[in-house]
Amino acid sequence: MDKIRRALLGQIAKLTAGAALVPLSSIASAGINDQPPRREGDPEKRYAMLIDLRACIGCQACTVSCHIENEAPLGSFRTIVSQYEVEHEDTGDSATFMLPRLCNHCENPPCVPVCPVQATFQRQDGIVVVDNEVCVGCAYCVQACPYDARFINEYTQTADKCTFCAHRLDVGLLPACVESCVGGARIIGDLRDPESQISRMMKEHYSELMVLKPEMGTAPHVFYLGMDERFVSRPDAKPAIWDVRDQQGEEIGYEFSGH
Amino acid sequence: MNSAVIEVLAPRYGIAWYPWAVQYFFLIAVSYSALLLTVPGLLFGKKNYESLAKVALLVTVSCTLAGPVALLADLHQPLRFWHFYANLTPWSWMSIGSLLLPVYLVLVVAYAWLAWRPAMQAQARGNGWIAKLSGWISLGEWHAPRWMLVATGLGALALSVGIMVYTGAEVAIVKARPLWNTYWLPVMFVLTGVVAAAGLVILINRLMTGNDQEVNEQSLKVIVVTMILSALVAALWVSEGITGFSPSVEQAFASLRGNPEWRAVAIYGLLVGIALTLTAIVTLRRPGWLGRSWIAGLLAVHIGWTFRWMVLMEVQTVAKNTAGYYHYAIEAGSSGLLGIIGTFGLWLAALLIIDILVPWKKSLQASSH
């Protein structure tokens, strides 16, 4: 991607992060593929997360603690920290860029209206959840999420994703990833409370915040501080991880069967 | 500059829709397209299209019966299919589809039943278990007036439009996959569906009837026309991407840029498309070549099926978030190869059972009244 487009994308990312502060939805209309009304959850709250990339050391403590807390099957992740090696264009110095990914609990979540049985829905506090007693496992929501935040859980055969640890939030605990973050990079809180840490930080860093894939119009509610525009959308990078092959050309280092 | 970024760690995301989905989209498209091919002969009662209608009716019924099974199998929780009806969700295309599909199926079967009924009743007058069964299936000797056939036919046609729209829209609204997110996709599904249906009609005509030349000729003409339309649509889609008229198509192009496998796919698609169109034209033009229409028939079925395979399966290997492409190797198990073979087996079984029970080659109700 050329420089101008990159800069443009960065701008959109910033603008969208700003626009998302104004809660524009709860407007439900009846058209096909429009957002249905929200249900359950506290209407007084709007949960969101701010990730301070400057504090992320890429230790994957969040990945592991989430995995244990939410019992995701091996090889499937509700959150993960993508890591990139970036070489400086002029000096040749290299640095590592860490990008924690999770469900963005979008204000306009494309995964919700597609669900044919209303198993996926958005709570009034903004958290997008799946009722896996209702889910038929059609995987339509998995296709519709632009962030690969969803997967079909091979144990339950239903859709699975990050819930901001709603079960913990509801009893006053922090999400497992926030709790375990070594650098304190993940800040979760209520955007409707002007005194919450996240509200204060969003105000303070308003112009620097970015969201992922703003061009999708999803209005993500995971905001990144210290973000590099190059990673806002699908990065123009060389995939290294799956290129590890043995002498027969077979992929090695991947031990989860059944994929 | 950008080549200086290496993705060191990223999870692997599996595919979420399995080849079952391809089978469903293929069978249902052949079903509604073959239904269209029955219209002149059966609904309008045009004598010179009756043979075409006979074969097309067999194709549409067998595909309509087998298709929904593949759809059910693509659910990870197939036994929960009743949730669709317990939680009606009018804003979800898939939910709308779950309402249209059963009605469509019933209407197609009723339409065929009425068309085949006079011949079934005649068969029931004979001896043996087939005669007995035919009597049961035709539900007595009473005469079904032609308006019933016309009404169910028109109903099935109306519902088939619903199926075309919903199957197309369901995929085309997915913004997260720019390669799907275009108005042209539903159109392309219908056009390639018609191509495949005409091809399958030619093949069945070759294998199960006397390779009727009129059927071959009519089907080949359908193929030529729809292939030219498909080429136009493809050209429009490409130009939308090149000119940036559609940002989503532009994104779709960008997502494949520099990928040699996708370039090969595009070139292959272009070549088979040209090959089919030319084969169909030459077969039509050369006197005495109509008997070899099955070559074009095979190509046509291949295009209809492969188009869906590329769109539904291969597009899922284009990463949404991470660098590069996933590798999808088709599995041997029921979610892979076995599923594909199984669905075709089911379709074949439906076809053969109808062939045993129904004297479908005899006159249809269209001409007997």
Ligand code: SF4
């Ligand atoms: S990130 Fe994906 S799963 Fe999460 S709310 Fe947005 S679209 Fe839905």
Ligand code: SF4
């Ligand atoms: S997989 Fe489950 S949650 Fe997702 S769209 Fe299908 S039924 Fe809804």
